[in-house]
Amino acid sequence: MTFLGHPLHSFTVHFPIALYLLGVLLTGLALSRGAADTERFAFWSFGLSWLATLVASIFGLIDQGQLAPTDPRLNAVNAHISGGVALLIINGLLVYMRFRWADVLVRYRWPYLGLMALGAAAVLATGWLGGELVFRWHIGVIQP
Numbered sequence: 001m002t003f004l005g006h007p008l009h010s011f012t013v014h015f016p017i018a019l020y021l022l023g024v025l026l027t028g029l030a031l032s033r034g035a036a037d038t039e040r041f042a043f044w045s046f047g048l049s050w051l052a053t054l055v056a057s058i059f060g061l062i063d064q065g066q067l068a069p070t071d072p073r074l075n076a077v078n079a080h081i082s083g084g085v086a087l088l089i090i091n092g093l094l095v096y097m098r099f100r101w102a103d104v105l106v107r108y109r110w111p112y113l114g115l116m117a118l119g120a121a122a123v124l125a126t127g128w129l130g131g132e133l134v135f136r137w138h139i140g141v142i143q144p
């Protein structure tokens with residue numbers, strides 16, 4: 001799907017990647033400095049990254065719908081989608097846990113940080129596999 005000739009999935013994917021990684025960075029800073037404000041910013045980053053993942057995924061699904069059901073490249077798209085869905089679930093759990101327990105970094109520190117690390121792996125894998133779709137399989141490439 002494009003807007004003013006620009007592909008919207010490519011435009012929107014930067015936001016979940018940047019916001020999720022910002023959330024991880026801010027959580028690390030909050031843990032090392034014990035600053036409550038920094039921890040709150042991390043929570044907001046994860047909240048926004050969840051929303052951004054949802055928006056990017058919707059545009060991605062619209063693009064995927066333009067491929068023929070018999071297109072052999074759909075296997076690669078499905079691997080990419082698995083990463084996106086995993087990210088949506090993990091990021092959603094992080095937001096839920098922090099919303100439910102404001103002291104989650106004390107109460108459930110290691111499960112929370114473990115989930116966060118899993119989400120970071122999902123965000124990197126999803127971005128990598130998305131890049132493969134465009135640069136190896138030439139999906140969504142607009143001809144000049």
Ligand code: HEM
Pocket residue numbers: 007009010013016017053056057058059060061062063064077080081082084085087123126127128129130131132133134139140141
């Ligand atoms: C789960 C739903 C998703 C679907 C169905 C999907 C589908 C696609 C498709 C079909 C492409 C090829 C280019 C295009 O047609 O736009 C693509 C590229 C890409 N996707 Fe996704 N995607 C999804 C979620 C995500 C998420 C959550 C992220 C980021 C965390 C992401 C990151 C990327 C990246 C980085 C590219 C390469 C874009 C470029 O280099 O311009 N995708 N995706």
